[in-house]
Amino acid sequence: MNRRVPRWVVAAATVVYLFLHAPLVALVVFSFNDSKFSATWTGFTLEWYRRLLERDDILDGLRRSLVVGAIATGVATTFGTLLALALARHRMRGRQAVESLLYLPLVTPEIIVGISLLSLFVLAGIPLGLTSIVIAHIAFCISFVAVVVGARLKGMDEHLEEAAMMLGADEWAAFWKVTVPQLLPGIVAGALLAFTMSFDDYVITSFVSGSGSSTLPVVVYGMVRRNVEPSINAISTIIVVVTSLLIYLADRLQSARLAPAGR
Amino acid sequence: MSGPVVQLVSIVKRFGSALAVDRVSVDIQPGEFFSLLGPSGCGKTTTLRLIAGFESADAGDILISGERVNDRRPYERGVGMVFQSYALFPHLSVARNVAFGLEQRKIAKAEIPGRVNRALELVRLDPATYADRMPAQLSGGQRQRVALARALVLEPRILLLDEPLGALDLKLRKEMQLELKALNRSLGITFIYVTHDQEEALTMSDRIAVMDSGRIAQLGTPAAVYENPRTAFVASFIGASNFLSGMAESLGDRRWRLVGRHGTLVVRAEPGVMVEAGREVRIAIRPEWMDLFPPDQIPAGENAVPGTVQEVIYLGETIHVLVALDPGDVVTVALRNEGQLIKPVPWTRGSRVAVAWLPEDCQVLEPDA
Amino acid sequence: MSRRRRVLAWFAARPNASGYALLAPGMIWLLLFFLAPIALMLAYSAMKRGLYGGVEPGFTLEHYRRFFDPLYLDILLRTILWSFVCTVLCLVIGYPVAYVVARAGRWRQWLLFLVVLPFWTSFLVRMFAMIFLLRDSGFINGVLLRVGLIHEPVALLYTPFAVMLGLVYGFLPLMILPIYASLEKLDVALLEAAEVLGATPWARFTRVIFPLSLPGVVAGSLLTFIPALGSFVTSDLLGGAKQVMIGNLIQNQFTVARNWPFGSAAAFVLMGVVLVAVVGYLRRRDAGDFVG
Numbered sequence: 043m044n045r046r047v048p049r050w051v052v053a054a055a056t057v058v059y060l061f062l063h064a065p066l067v068a069l070v071v072f073s074f075n076d077s078k079f080s081a082t083w084t085g086f087t088l089e090w091y092r093r094l095l096e097r098d099d100i101l102d103g104l105r106r107s108l109v110v111g112a113i114a115t116g117v118a119t120t121f122g123t124l125l126a127l128a129l130a131r132h133r134m135r136g137r138q139a140v141e142s143l144l145y146l147p148l149v150t151p152e153i154i155v156g157i158s159l160l161s162l163f164v165l166a167g168i169p170l171g172l173t174s175i176v177i178a179h180i181a182f183c184i185s186f187v188a189v190v191v192g193a194r195l196k197g198m199d200e201h202l203e204e205a206a207m208m209l210g211a212d213e214w215a216a217f218w219k220v221t222v223p224q225l226l227p228g229i230v231a232g233a234l235l236a237f238t239m240s241f242d243d244y245v246i247t248s249f250v251s252g253s254g255s256s257t258l259p260v261v262v263y264g265m266v267r268r269n270v271e272p273s274i275n276a277i278s279t280i281i282v283v284v285t286s287l288l289i290y291l292a293d294r295l296q297s298a299r300l301a302p303a304g305r
Numbered sequence: 306m307s308g309p310v311v312q313l314v315s316i317v318k319r320f321g322s323a324l325a326v327d328r329v330s331v332d333i334q335p336g337e338f339f340s341l342l343g344p345s346g347c348g349k350t351t352t353l354r355l356i357a358g359f360e361s362a363d364a365g366d367i368l369i370s371g372e373r374v375n376d377r378r379p380y381e382r383g384v385g386m387v388f389q390s391y392a393l394f395p396h397l398s399v400a401r402n403v404a405f406g407l408e409q410r411k412i413a414k415a416e417i418p419g420r421v422n423r424a425l426e427l428v429r430l431d432p433a434t435y436a437d438r439m440p441a442q443l444s445g446g447q448r449q450r451v452a453l454a455r456a457l458v459l460e461p462r463i464l465l466l467d468e469p470l471g472a473l474d475l476k477l478r479k480e481m482q483l484e485l486k487a488l489n490r491s492l493g494i495t496f497i498y499v500t501h502d503q504e505e506a507l508t509m510s511d512r513i514a515v516m517d518s519g520r521i522a523q524l525g526t527p528a529a530v531y532e533n534p535r536t537a538f539v540a541s542f543i544g545a546s547n548f549l550s551g552m553a554e555s556l557g558d559r560r561w562r563l564v565g566r567h568g569t570l571v572v573r574a575e576p577g578v579m580v581e582a583g584r585e586v587r588i589a590i591r592p593e594w595m596d597l598f599p600p601d602q603i604p605a606g607e608n609a610v611p612g613t614v615q616e617v618i619y620l621g622e623t624i625h626v627l628v629a630l631d632p633g634d635v636v637t638v639a640l641r642n643e644g645q646l647i648k649p650v651p652w653t654r655g656s657r658v659a660v661a662w663l664p665e666d667c668q669v670l671e672p673d674a
Numbered sequence: 675m676s677r678r679r680r681v682l683a684w685f686a687a688r689p690n691a692s693g694y695a696l697l698a699p700g701m702i703w704l705l706l707f708f709l710a711p712i713a714l715m716l717a718y719s720a721m722k723r724g725l726y727g728g729v730e731p732g733f734t735l736e737h738y739r740r741f742f743d744p745l746y747l748d749i750l751l752r753t754i755l756w757s758f759v760c761t762v763l764c765l766v767i768g769y770p771v772a773y774v775v776a777r778a779g780r781w782r783q784w785l786l787f788l789v790v791l792p793f794w795t796s797f798l799v800r801m802f803a804m805i806f807l808l809r810d811s812g813f814i815n816g817v818l819l820r821v822g823l824i825h826e827p828v829a830l831l832y833t834p835f836a837v838m839l840g841l842v843y844g845f846l847p848l849m850i851l852p853i854y855a856s857l858e859k860l861d862v863a864l865l866e867a868a869e870v871l872g873a874t875p876w877a878r879f880t881r882v883i884f885p886l887s888l889p890g891v892v893a894g895s896l897l898t899f900i901p902a903l904g905s906f907v908t909s910d911l912l913g914g915a916k917q918v919m920i921g922n923l924i925q926n927q928f929t930v931a932r933n934w935p936f937g938s939a940a941a942f943v944l945m946g947v948v949l950v951a952v953v954g955y956l957r958r959r960d961a962g963d964f965v966g
Contacts, residue, residue, distance in 0.1 A: 046865065047777050048875065055774040058767050062792045062846065065803035068813055072806070082816060121700035132693030140697060143704055149896075149952055150712075151904020153921050154941050157928050158711030161718060161938070164728070181707040184700050204359055205392035207379040208465075209406035209455065213682050219405075223396045235794075242796035244907065249928065259798050266802050266911060275806070278799040289794045293787055378679075378686060 066282060073275035090276040100277060103261035110172065110257060111240040114179035119233040121180070122187025123225070129188075130195040131203075147185045155182060156249035163250060170252025178250045179240045186239060187232035190296070194228025227295040234292040238285055308371060310335040310463060310495050311356060316365035318351055325351045327519035328365070333497060335462075338489045340498045340506040343516035344542065349499045352516070353465055356497065358382050370462065385456035385494075386465040389472070391448045393440040399425070399451050400436040406459045424458035425451075427488070446477045457488070463495045470505065482508050503543045507531060515539050533575050537670050540589035546668075547595070547636040549610075553586045560664065563588070566632040570608045574669040587670045592639035594666040597626060597658045609661040612636075614652045624650050628660055636660055712945075719938035727932025737939035746923070750943060753920040756834075757902035760841040764849040764898050765891065767842070772850045772890070773883075776857035786854070793847035801911050804840045805831065808912070832914035840908040845901060849894040856890025857883070889959075896955050900948050920944050 076085035094100050125144065129137070147155065159181070163174050202224065206216035244259040251260060258281075265274050309332035318326040326348045333339045341349035354360045355367060358379035367375050374382050393402050403421045412420070422432040428450035440448055449469060456464055466485075470478045486509045489496045500506055506513050507527040514524045515538075523535045534540035537548065551563030551570055561580055563570045572588055574580055603609040612630040624645075626638045638660060640650055652658060685692040722732040740746060775785045792800065807813045810827035818824045830836055860883065868878045884891075906921025913919075920940060927937025 046862070047774060051770045052774055054770040058771045058846075059788060061767075061843070063788070065807055065843070066792070066795065066800070069799070069803045069806055072813075082820070121703060124696045125700040128693045128696035132689075132696065134690050134693035134697070140701065143701065143709065147704070147708055149900055149948065151901060151921070151944060151948065153904050153906055153924055154712065154715070154945055155708070157924065157937060157941055158715040159707065160928065161714050161934065162707070162711040165714065177707055181703060184703060188700065199390055199392055201388045201390055201392040202394060204357075204379070205386070205388055205394075205452075205455075206405070207359075208357065208384065208386040209459070210380050210409035211405075212378065212380050212679060213685075214678060215409065220394055238794055242794075242798070244796075244798050259796065262798055262802075263907075266798070266805065269805075269809070274802060278796075278802055281796050281799050285795050286791060289791060290787070293790065297783070376683075378683065 069275055070279045070282065073272060073279045075272060075275075078271050090272045093271075093273050094276050094280075097273070099256070099261050100258070103256050103258040106172065106175075106255060107241050107258040110175050110179055111237045113176050114183055114240045115233050115237040117176075118180045118183035118236050119187050119229060122184045122232060122236075123191050123229055125184065125188040126191035126195055127221075130192060131200070144185050144188055147182050148189070152182075152243075152245040156246040159246070160249045170250060171255045174250045174252070175247055175255065175257065178246050179243065182243075182246065183236040183239055187229075187236050190232035190235060191225065191228045194225060194231075194296075198224055231292040231295040234288045234295070238288050238292075242281070242285065309333055309368075310337075310370055311497065312366070312368040312371075313352070313356070314366040314368070316352070316355060316367065317363045318348075318355060318360055319363050324519050326355065326362075329516075329519070329521055330365075331514055331521065331524065333495060335495055336489075336493045338486065338496045338498065338509055338511045340500060340510040340513045341516055342500055342503060342506040342513050342542075343522075344501055346518075347516040348519040349501075349516050350467060353467055353497065353499045356463075357384060357386055357465055383461060384463045384465060385459060385461035387449075387452045387456055387467065387469045389468045391440075391452040391469075393448055393451055393455075395440050398437050398439055399430075399443070400432075402440070402451055403455045403458050405455065410459070420458055421454075424454040427457060428454045429484070430454065445472050446481070449473065449481065453485075453488075457492070457494075461494065463497065466496060466498045468500055470500075470502075478505075485509060507543070515542065517542075534589060534668055535578065535671050537587055537589065540668060540670060545592055545637065546589040547592065548587055548589055549634070549636075550585055550587045553580055553582050553584060555580075555582050561586070561669070567610045567630060567634075568632070570610075571664045572608075572667055572669055573664045578669050578671060580669060588667045589670055590636075590662055590667040592625065592637045593623075595636065595638040595660050595662045597628070597638055597640065597652060598661055600657050600659045603659050603661055607661040607663055608667075609659040611657070611659050614654055614656040614658055616654060617650065617652060619645065626650070626652055626658075628658060630660065715938045715941060718935050719942050721935050723933055723935050727934055729935055737936040738943075740936060741939065741943055746940075749918050749920055749923055750947075752918075753903060753944075754947065756838065756841065756919065757899050760838060760845060760902045761849070761895050761898045763838070763842050764846050765895060768846050768849040768894070769853060769891075772853035772857055772887075775850075775854050776860065777862075789847050789850050789854075793851070797844060797907060800844060801840055801908055804836070804843060804912055808836050808839070831912065832916060834913070834917055836912040837909050837917045837919075840912040841902055841905065844905070844908060845898045848897040848901070852893035852897060853887055853890040856887040856893075860886055892955060892959075896951060899951060903947060904944060 072083075073090055074086050074088065075083055076087040076089070128134070129141065134140070155178075159174070159178050163170060168174055168177075202220050203213075203216045206220045207213070211219060242259060243257075244263055247257050248260055248263070251257065256264075262274065262277055262281075265277075311333040313329055313331045316326050316329045317324070329348070329352060341352055343349045351360060355362055358374070358377060362375060366373055369382060369384065394405065397405070400418075400421050403424055404417050407417050407420060421436070425432045425435060430447065430450050435443075435447070435451075440451070443451065452469070470481050473481065482505060485496070488494075498506075498509065510527055512524065512526055513530050515522045515530060517538050523530055523539045525533075530539065531543055534543060534546070540546040540548075549565070549567050549570065551565030551567065554562040554564065556562050556571070559574045559576070561572055561574060563572060563586060570588070580586055598604070598609070600611050610630050610632070612628040614626055615629045615635060616627040618625040618627070620642075622642060624640045624642050626640060627635055628638060629635050685695070718729050719737055720733055720735060721729040722734050724730040741750070771789065775782060775789065778785050805812070808830040809815070810829065810831070812830070814830060815824075815827040819827065864882055864886070865878055868882050873881065904921050906919060906925050909917050909919045909922050910925075920943070924937050924940045924944070927933045927940065
């Protein structure tokens with residue numbers, strides 16, 4: 043640690059780190075607590091995890107979350123990558139408008155996205171269920187992937203494709219042989235992040251899922267509101283662990299060093 | 306095969322409202338080391354990219370080996386290129402980088418390693434050591450060589466080089482300059498080289514096109530461009546020049562009398578240089594064409610302007626004397642250093658001197674625009 | 675020429691075309707499923723309320739007028755105020771963390787990861803963690819009871835304090851990351867120069883560090899303020915029915931209260947506040963106000 047950082051600042055930062063992580067740690071620890079009441083530690087148990095397995099709503103919710111996540115991630119990653127490529131490598135008029143539309147979902151409150159989509163689906167007669175959820179998730183994930191892949195593109199030497207072309211590769215060959223291998227860590231990182239966002243989404247999904255097809259977050263929300271037993275801790279722990287893994291992977295991929303350009 | 310290998314006929318390229326290349330015409334001969342030289346923004350890189358095919362010309366023709374290639378994509382032109390940033394494929398080893406073009410051409414797999422190794426040896430990289438290394442493990446100079454090998458392995462007729470030595474340190478740069486020149490001679494490939502470093506261009510080129518604001522200001526051999534600069538731009542961009550001026554009066558036989566601030570000067574114009582009598586004319590005199598004399602000992606037949614020495618600068622090989630001329634302006638005179646400890650220059654700050662040069666030893670300049 | 679080459683040549687002759695072709699799928703999706711719905715919502719907000727809560731043809735501004743009712747103005751102002759307080763708190767709490775991570779050297783990657791992780795963890799789970807801590811049978815009360823500081827559980831949940839705590843906890847990482855990005859670019863040599871010129875630590879902070887981190891501070895504030903404005907999960911779970919933010923109001927209109935036009939109008943008022951903040955930021959940024 044640089045010795046110029048004042049001690050009190052380090053201390054303050056430490057406290058904040060604890061603030062950020064202690065509640066989650068407590069949550070995880072008490073998911074193994076052999077008691078319905080959270081105040082005291084009475085013993086280790088996996089009871090609450092076992093109970094999760096008995097709950098159809100949790101299992102169904104998990105299944106739906108995974109299906110929606112997989113489809114939405116696949117489509118959003120493709121569309122988002124194409125968008126990032128277009129913005130980074132091609133000239134076009136109306137670039138500002140495109141970028142505005144691309145970044146707008148990132149700053150729009152989720153509740154607005156949720157209710158507006160609900161209105162559209164009802165008007166258009168699209169049934170509220172897996173279809174509507176997937177459509178919605180793709181919509182808010184595209185921008186995300188585009189930003190992540192775009193950042194990776196920025197760090198790439200823009201002459202690589204030109205070099206390939208001077209060696210006889212046309213645009214298609216150059217794209218697959220040079221651009222994609224370079225871009226792959228960014229694309230995968232974007233996909234992992236998109237999946238995480240889709241998997242965790244509550245607000246938008248709650249509006250467009252209708253009554254029958256709840257994803258995991260919607261089920262958990264219901265459980266939290268009714269203040270049920272430590273099974274909530276258990277499912278929360280699972281969600282936290284899975285998410286952490288995905289984010290760790292994405293983090294490693296994004297910092298995978300781009301080979302330095304000629305300078 | 307006779308005739309120019311690359312021909313640019315009145316090429317025009319615009320970016321929005323900016324004119325990057327303004328009716329450039331040039332014939333490049335086979336096997337030539339041809340340089341495009343100029344400051345940043347002069348259009349030299351754009352011209353190179355037009356030849357490569359990355360930009361398309363708004364007007365004019367680009368011919369390679371006599372064929373019009375304006376509509377051909379870069380991968381269809383049979384031209385090699387080395388980029389400023391080397392542009393090595395980071396995810397491929399050195400050998401696979403060099404083999405890339407061969408694989409694209411679907412050369413027989415058995416042949417590839419042999420050709421790759423020969424190309425690496427050509428640029429003085431030992432295949433056994435370097436073939437399996439990744440670009441990230443190489444130094445700047447080594448990456449440079451791999452980029453070169455990658456282009457040369459395809460045996461192109463023409464090689465385009467976009468300021469390839471810019472990122473190297475001085476010593477390596479000078480080494481590479483000589484190697485590039487040697488490759489150009491031994492392989493017989495036409496090199497088209499873009500640089501902003503005038504020393505580099507003078508060292509390596511058979512001919513130089515000095516560019517300014519999208520136009521070619523002067524095209525000629527290094528000697529022609531250095532010793533007979535046509536415009537003030539060329540005279541100051543290449544080497545150093547002192548500038549003086551005066552009203553022109555014809556003396557016949559391309560000789561002119563210039564009357565101005567600095568007294569009466571007699572100059573001789575190069576053939577083809579336009580001088581208008583009665584107009585203000587500028588001349589350029591390189592520091593090494595001038596000499597210093599005591600004010601009362603001016604040799605006959607030489608121009609002379611009196612002045613006072615401002616500064617004497619020791620540069621090792623030469624001594625630069627800055628002289629403030631009586632009528633105004635400061636000129637730099639370069640004297641050969643014959644050993645300051647044995648035969649020192651007789652001038653110091655404050656010495657009165659006359660700056661002198663022969664009428665043939667200065668350049669009458671054409672107007673820039 | 676092969677077919678592929680012909681297609682590529684076609685695109686090459688039209689420099690804009692390839693860009694548009696790549697953009698098309700994503701842009702069409704966003705136009706259809708992001709922009710169009712919002713436009714629809716705008717239309718709804720000016721239509722009459724139908725029998726079952728939907729819309730009926732007929733232009734009206736009654737829903738917007740309803741907003742001037744003290745009840746709703748109250749909600750709007752409370753939302754803005756709370757979001758503002760949350761942003762300020764996040765700034766004060768988060769700045770030291772950003773600073774430490776930016777100057778961390780070897781541990782930087784790990785420290786950064788430890789900030790990024792809560793950011794990506796499900797918002798819902800993190801709010802539940804707050805409930806877990808704050809409720810009557812929760813962790814905090816449990817500890818206090820055991821230690822004997824109190825004899826009855828303190829009502830921590832369903833208070834404004836709980837909502838604010840939840841908001842700060844939820845959005846803190848969003849403040850830290852942009853400030854970190856700004857501070858990371860800070861040249862330590864500047865601080866050393868300031869010190870040599872006689873600046874005290876406080877002066878170094880106010881006159882060198884903070885101004886140079888301003889772009890990050892503003893970006894972080896925006897990224898905190900906007901989601902806070904639109905949040906309803908936090909106020910729903912941690913505030914009960916008592917702490918109503920505009921997000922809760924909107925959600926209410928689309929579920930229980932069944933008044934979509936009014937809900938849309940409320941959403942547009944929220945959108946208006948967001949746009950004011952974003953446009954204000956972009957204007958000042960382009961004018962160079964935040965040049966670090």
